[in-house]
Amino acid sequence: AQRVTQPEKLLSVFKGAPVELKCNYSYSGSPELFWYVQYSRQRLQLLLRHISRESIKGFTADLNKGETSFHLKKPFAQEEDSAMYYCALGDTPLVFGKGTRLSVIA
Amino acid sequence: DAGITQSPRHKVTETGTPVTLRCHQTENHRYMYWYRQDPGHGLRLIHYSYGVKDTDKGEVSDGYSVSRSKTEDFLLTLESATSSQTSVYFCATTGESNQPQHFGDGTRLSIL
Numbered sequence: 001a002q003r004v005t006q007p008e009k010l011l012s013v014f015k016g017a018p019v020e021l022k023c024n025y026s027y028s029g030s031p032e033l034f035w036y037v038q039y040s041r042q043r044l045q046l047l048l049r050h051i052s053r054e055s056i057k058g059f060t061a062d063l064n065k066g067e068t069s070f071h072l073k074k075p076f077a078q079e080e081d082s083a084m085y086y087c088a089l090g091d092t093p094l095v096f097g098k099g100t101r102l103s104v105i106a
Numbered sequence: 107d108a109g110i111t112q113s114p115r116h117k118v119t120e121t122g123t124p125v126t127l128r129c130h131q132t133e134n135h136r137y138m139y140w141y142r143q144d145p146g147h148g149l150r151l152i153h154y155s156y157g158v159k160d161t162d163k164g165e166v167s168d169g170y171s172v173s174r175s176k177t178e179d180f181l182l183t184l185e186s187a188t189s190s191q192t193s194v195y196f197c198a199t200t201g202e203s204n205q206p207q208h209f210g211d212g213t214r215l216s217i218l
Contacts, residue, residue: 009146032204044149044196044209086148090204092156093139093164098148 002027004089006097013077014105021072021100023061023087032090033070035061038099039083047072047085057081077104109133110210112197118216125184127213129197131177137200138180139207140164140172142193149196155180156203187217 003026013019025031035047048056050063050070061072070087082104089095109132119125129138139154141164151164153172161172169191173181184191194214198207 034206043211044198046206046208049206088207092203093137093151093154094204094207096141096149096151098146 002089002091002095004087004095004097006085006087006100008100009098010101010103012103012105015079016076019072019074019077019081019102019104021085021087021102023070023072023097025068025070025087025089027068027089027091031063031070033061033063034088034090034094035059035070035072036086036088036096037083038086044086077102079104079106110197110199110208112195112210112213114213115211116214118218119187120218121188122186125187125215125217127182127195127197127215129180129182129199129210131180131197131199133199133201133208134177135199135201135208136177137203137207138174139198139200140170140180140182141196141198142166142191143196143212144193152182152195189217191215192217 005024033050036044037047038044059074086099087097111130113128140152141149150166155161155174171183196212197210200207
């Protein structure tokens with residue numbers, strides 16, 4: 001069965017510290033993976049997808065098929081990065097993880 | 107985002123009453139989805155549609171029904187609302203099933 005696991009419900013880091021939001025998936029084929037971000041009381045927005053291999057707002061994510069992971073990283077956290085982050089697996093329909101709330105402390 | 111409008115944006119109603127939420131999109135996307143968002147549970151899929159009159163159940167479909175009579179509208183109905191259905195409801199759309207979904211602004215529903 002397709003599954004996405006985000007092991008941390010809450011992650012707190014200090015401003016300027018590195019951030020890593022973990023995402024592991026279970027999927028039998030070649031996965032399409034996404035990260036979505038939701039700022040306070042706003043809609044979910046696509047942050048990045050693995051096939052584009054681009055960096056958005058300083059965030060990157062690398063697909064590791066051996067470890068079935070798609071961790072989201074940023075070298076220096078900013079206060080405006082505080083939000084809810086969801087990892088999603090591209091299947092029919094998309095399978096979402098339960099989300100990790102990132103809190104960046106000034 | 108992708109011209110998705112949810113209505114109403116907020117609603118307070120009483121247990122036992124019927125409630126219908128509407129999702130309207132202007133992108134001619136084939137796929138439409140209804141999610142509920144609750145603390146500790148993240149996003150959970152209620153129902154989705156893969157075309158006009160074509161719908162399927164999601165993870166938490168009990169107590170909900172949907173209808174899609176035209177491409178642009180996807181309705182979610184709570185036939186007899188219960189307090190456990192108090193939540194924030196999000197609609198999403200996509201043109202292809204494995205492509206990024208675009209989300210609406212959400213409907214905050216409180217059932218007293």
